[in-house]
Amino acid sequence: MNIEDQLREALEREPAPAGFKHKVMQAVPAKKSVSIFWWNRRLSLALALAVVVAAVVPTVIVESRHRRGIAARDQLLTALRVTNTTLRRTKQMIHKNTRRSS
Amino acid sequence: MGLDFARIVDDNQSMVVSLARRYLRDAETAEEIAQDVFLQLYRQLDRIETPQHATFWLRRAICHRAIDESRRRKLRPRVGLENIPEPRAETSAPDAMLNERLRRLVSALPDMPRMIVLLRYQEDLDPSEIAVLLEMPVSTVKSHLHRSLAVLREKLGRTTAKQEACS
Secondary structure: OOHHHHHHHHOOOOOOOOOHHHHHHHHHHHHHHHHHHHHHHHHHHHHHHHHHHHHHHHHHHHHHHHHHHHHHHHHHHHHHHHHHHHHHHHHHHHHHHHHHHO | OOOOHHHHHHHHHHHHHHHHHHHHOOHHHHHHHHHHHHHHHHHOHHHOOOHHHHHHHHHHHHHHHHHHHHHHHOOOOOOOHHHOOOOOOOOOOHHHHHHHHHHHHHHOOOHHHHHHHHHHHHOOOOHHHHHHHHOOOHHHHHHHHHHHHHHHHHHHHHHHHHHHHHO
16 A cells, blocks of 8 residues: 555544534524624614614704804894994984084 | 535534644644634525535635644644654554554644645545645645655654564
């Protein structure tokens, strides 16, 4: 017999240890349920996050619009006050000039 | 998923455990990583198409896991082919002793040649299949095989001569 045939004979597969398959099969559902557990946890967290986002985002948008509205109103009032002051001064100047010329 | 996982374990446990044991030379670690590889397959069972695909997948996975494990744990220092210890010459049951001597010589080969010899003679794969499995050129596989066979032949010849001289 040449060395290659001798090697084939010497290196024939050994049987797996007794109970090996049983151990593998026992480990399978455990691993699976762990992963399902983690998926459920992740799903619950994602849903909770979605609910929080759905509740908070519209409130933030409304508040931001409200704040911008108030700022615009203030700007308008300031502009009206400036216009009013300018008109009053112009009126006073016209009065003075009219009196002086008469 | 159409494949029967229990059947896959039945059909492949001997191959997976033998490769891991002979490569790592540590029965406990070998069994542990063999189990792990089966569980890894279970998690990916929907991607496995046929029982042959499962066997190919398992063989590939156990080879790479065993190589990684050996590197990680540094189970043994690298030994040059020339430094392989010669087994003691013993004198009973010639065939069984010869097989035992060969197994010891193979287990003393350096990591990569050992894996290649196991895949060639335990798994009966040809060099091109081994090259695909281990992701290396066919020429490298052939050269490892050639050198390993030469060394094994020489060491075996020497121990046989010693044995004959003793008897």
